[in-house]
Amino acid sequence: MSHKPTTVNELGEFTVLIDARSPAEYALDHIPGAINCPVLDDEERRIVGTTYVQVSAFEARKIGGAMVARNIARHLDGLFHDKPKEWRPLVYCWRGGMRSGSFVNWLRLVGWDAQQLKGGYKAWRAHVIEQIEQRAPQLQLRVLCGPTGSAKTRVLQALATEGEQVLDLEELAAHRGSVLGAMPGRPQPSQKGFETQLMHRLTSLDPARRVWVEAESRRIGRITVPEPLLQRLRESPVVEIAASPAARLDYLLRDYAWLGDDPQGLADKLGTLRELLPKEVLAQWQAWALEGALPLLFEALMAQHYDPLYARSQGRHLAGLPAAQRLQCEDLSDAGIQALARRIASLP
Incomplete structure (x- = not known):
């Protein structure tokens, strides 16, 4: 069960796509078919961001880490509790950073072959723009x-x-x-x-x-x-x-x-x-x-x-x-x- 960077061209290889961003980010746009399982909700994301700016990165990570752990535990107890060992989730956040990385680590500790989307939503967004630019002139x-x-x-x-x-x-x-x-x-x-x-x-x-x-x-x-x-x-x-x-x-x-x-x-x-x-x-x-x-x-x-x-x-x-x-x-x-x-x- 290797842990490797996954690109947008490999989306079809996974059982489910998990958007780990906040509900507001998800509502704005998301990869078609992805489900929203936020590791930080909108208010938690605001609190972490404010702490980062007004106090320090360390305090923000400490507060955010506890929130992320609680939210991941809630997803494990709820939506994922009946998933078999063969279940293969692909997780993404804004740019393939700490939010999706934390989520993937926990899922892999359970024993699932979870992977992280390289570049996150930003990579998907670049893919969308590229595809429109390529396909529209061919119509x-x-x-x-x-x-x-x-x-x-x-x-x-x-x-x-x-x-x-x-x-x-x-x-x-x-x-x-x-x-x-x-x-x-x-x-x-x-x-x-x-x-x-x-x-x-x-x-x-x-x-x-x-x-x-x-x-x-x-x-x-x-x-x-x-x-x-x-x-x-x-x-x-x-x-x-x-x-x-x-x-x-x-x-x-x-x-x-x-x-x-x-x-x-x-x-x-x-x-x-x-x-x-x-x-x-x-x-x-x-x-x-x-x-x-x-x-x-x-x-x-x-x-x-x-x-x-x-x-x-x-x-x-x-x-x-x-x-x-x-x-x-x-x-x-x-x-x-x-x-x-x-x-x-x-x-x-």
Whole structure:
């Protein structure tokens, strides 16, 4: 049972991945599939750090050592009490230092073939960045564009049911990419968490087959699309959904109906546009929001905000837009979206 440095390329050789960092660090981002078994919780980590700065490294290690021992004992008594001798855990902390090292030593004393991830989470983070940089330029992207209300996200989902490869960036970012784009009940991940999910998705795609993706700006809510992927998206061939205004409005009223459940929240969201709109226009839109007059509000948003924004941004950012294949569409019902997806999937 050798004790050797383990790299991110060997993750699949272990029974379980153990993230020994604090819960807050784990929540920010972690290796997919890892379980959080902190050797210091958030408050303990704060106490040790403060002691290190204000007293001494020795006192910090003395206090921290007792905390680490108690927490490891708790994990041994609880989550690990029934693990067989053949169980092989891989443990990591921030940079492969004392937290994961202490954990591994105790697990090995028990008799398990525990190993420590060389470089810790920082090594994983470098791996994520490297993989995105390598894989994004290889993607055979086909970009779906169209003004707000063209059901692009739903079309992506329908394309997946037709056997096409899709990359749904808004699903990964938990945001629809507009002023009203926050998803109810789904906070956005951290930037690092988004990039980990993105890398995981990229590794599942076949680079020899086309991948459908929605046209996105540099930011999706507070998430930034990594530059290698953004550049690949902007230089790729484009398919434009040319849906009628009536079909788009009908779709928006169905897809964003939940906004009517919180009139004040909707009015507050619209307030973020105050720098872009005349005061009287914003006041009218917020009044419609408070009244629940969504048809009037959404129609005005399309005509006076989203469509002009689309006209300005897409031509600047999508090199393939002048040569785009345009598909007319008068029906964005569920059946209409599925039919549109079939038309797109049949394109050469």
